[in-house]
Amino acid sequence: MATLPPIKTAFTEMLEVDYPIIGAPMFLVTYEELASAVSEAGGLGAIPLPNFRIPEDLRDALKRIRQATQKPIGVNIHLSGKFEWKKQLSICLEAGVKFFITSLGDPRLIIDDVHANGGKVFADVVSLEQGLKARDRGLDGLIAVGSGAGGHGGRTSTLVLVPYLRRETELPVIAAGGISTGAQMAAAFCVGACAVVTGTRLIAADESRAQKAYKQAVIEAGPEEIVCTDKITGNPANWLARSIASFEKRPELGSKKWLDLWSAGQSVAQTESVKPAGQIIMEMVQDFYNTCRRLSLYGNDAPELLRMPDDRG
Numbered sequence: 001m002a003t004l005p006p007i008k009t010a011f012t013e014m015l016e017v018d019y020p021i022i023g024a025p026m027f028l029v030t031y032e033e034l035a036s037a038v039s040e041a042g043g044l045g046a047i048p049l050p051n052f053r054i055p056e057d058l059r060d061a062l063k064r065i066r067q068a069t070q071k072p073i074g075v076n077i078h079l080s081g082k083f084e085w086k087k088q089l090s091i092c093l094e095a096g097v098k099f100f101i102t103s104l105g106d107p108r109l110i111i112d113d114v115h116a117n118g119g120k121v122f123a124d125v126v127s128l129e130q131g132l133k134a135r136d137r138g139l140d141g142l143i144a145v146g147s148g149a150g151g152h153g154g155r156t157s158t159l160v161l162v163p164y165l166r167r168e169t170e171l172p173v174i175a176a177g178g179i180s181t182g183a184q185m186a187a188a189f190c191v192g193a194c195a196v197v198t199g200t201r202l203i204a205a206d207e208s209r210a211q212k213a214y215k216q217a218v219i220e221a222g223p224e225e226i227v228c229t230d231k232i233t234g235n236p237a238n239w240l241a242r243s244i245a246s247f248e249k250r251p252e253l254g255s256k257k258w259l260d261l262w263s264a265g266q267s268v269a270q271t272e273s274v275k276p277a278g279q280i281i282m283e284m285v286q287d288f289y290n291t292c293r294r295l296s297l298y299g300n301d302a303p304e305l306l307r308m309p310d311d312r313g
């Protein structure tokens with residue numbers, strides 16, 4: 001696919017990437033192959049550190065990413081104390097990771113070290129309360145996780161949450177939840193986002209480590225099949241109904257049983273086939289430019305597009 005012009009936003013300038021698209025960190029799905037493919041295509045690939053419970057595995061994965069791409073990458077770091085976050089942080093900083101998404105725990109634990117190494121710290125938030133707390137703790141920006149997102153989605157629609165958090169916190173806001181096409185990305189930018197996170201669409205990437213049946217289920221499902229429940233992890237999250245139909249008990253951390261519980265968001269509606277991640281990113285960029293062109297027709301060149309049906313003489 002041809003290279004397309006960069007899309008410049010505050011985020012792409014901050015992270016020095018071509019496109020304001022973050023390939024979501026996804027537990028048991030995003031490993032080095034997927035993250036490096038997204039970064040190499042011009043987005044920002046991010047791995048979730050809980051996928052690498054042994055520090056040496058993380059070091060090796062980051063080495064493999066560096067062999068595949070020299071472009072920036074990100075990580076999702078859990079600061080709850082369940083993982084060896086201090087070791088993980090120093091391995092990531094050594095490998096030149098520039099973008100940290102914190103979840104659980106206090107982000108102040110890492111901010112100074114990340115800033116000293118020229119990086120940025122953002123946090124996933126689902127509400128204004130979380131957004132204000134993150135701002136007061138000195139974060140560089142927020143990821144507004146709206147309803148219908150894969151993983152732990154919020155309860156507020158992405159297109160409402162982004163401008164709300166932007167206005168109330170005045171921080172840069174990245175949109176997450178239900179964004180898998182360039183048109184959806186354009187909508188997020190219209191309401192003030194400086195970048196988007198796309199997760200569900202990338203479950204069905206060649207490079208994702210989701211099992212074949214999981215990818216197929218994401219392709220087959222419509223948004224009606226996505227159910228939000230807290231019974232699996234203890235917090236509200238979105239799941240493919242078919243994978244949790246016979247769920248009884250939460251598996252232990254590290255158990256293989258997690259592989260059969262398939263999280264996904266409502267973007268299953270826009271996920272129609274398995275493709276290389278780089279192609280998915282470039283199709284989003286192409287669709288974004290097509291959308292901008294289409295929108296520019298509103299107004300002068302095609303006034304009929306603006307008329308309500310009743311106005312048509």
Ligand SMILES: Cc1cc2nc3c(=O)[nH]c(=O)nc-3n(C[C@H](O)[C@H](O)[C@H](O)COP(=O)(O)O)c2cc1C
Binds near residue numbers: 050103197201
């Ligand atoms: C299978 C799956 C696993 C996820 N695991 C994580 C995770 O470990 N850490 C994290 O920060 N977000 C996780 N997420 C959330 C994504 O990073 C992202 O916010 C979300 O997928 C964006 O919404 P979308 O799925 O509608 O594109 C996960 C999402 C999915 C679908």
